[in-house]
Amino acid sequence: MAQILVENLDPIILEKLETLAKQHGRSLQEELKQILQQAAEKATHYHTGGDMERTREAVARAQVRYTGKIFSDSTELIREDRER
Template identity: 80%
Template structure:
């Protein structure tokens, strides 16, 4: 497996990472591997459109929820608020 060396890491960041590792019951190395794994998956989902698919699903749920309902126009309320 490959190794990574990070130079000039802020001691405060290292302290926070060590705290996270303790909270999750991991070694610092295992915590960093986990963080990198999560970051790489988020990047892959972003580039493959997975996040867009989730957004489309959320929009579809909202459309179903409000289908056939009449919603008020907030323009008048905004005008009233601005006149205060």
Template identity: 85%
Template sequence: MAKVLVEDLDPIILEKLETLAKQHGRSLQEELKYILQQASEKATHYHTGADIEKTREAVARAQARYAGKTFSDSTELIREDRER
């Protein structure tokens, strides 16, 4: 397995990471592995569009919820707010 060296880490960040590790009952190394795993999974989902189906479903629900409703033009409200 690969090793990673992080140089010049702010001592405050290190202290916060150690606190998180203790709160989660993990060693510092285990906590860092967990954080890196979570971050890489989120980044992978974002870039690969893994959640595109969920997004489409949410858009369809919003469209159904607001179908047939009329909304006022907010231009006048914005103008009034700027004049305050």
């Protein structure tokens, strides 16, 4: 398995990571592995489009919810807000 060396890590960050590890009942190395795994999965999920079926279902629900509704033109409100 690969090893990673992180140099010049801010001592405050290290302290926060150690605190997180203690809170989760893990060693610092286990905590870092978990953080890296979650970040990699989240990035992969984001860049691959995520769960398209769930996205399609959410869009369909929104379309049903807002079908036939009339919304006011917010242009004037936005202009007023910008002028503040």
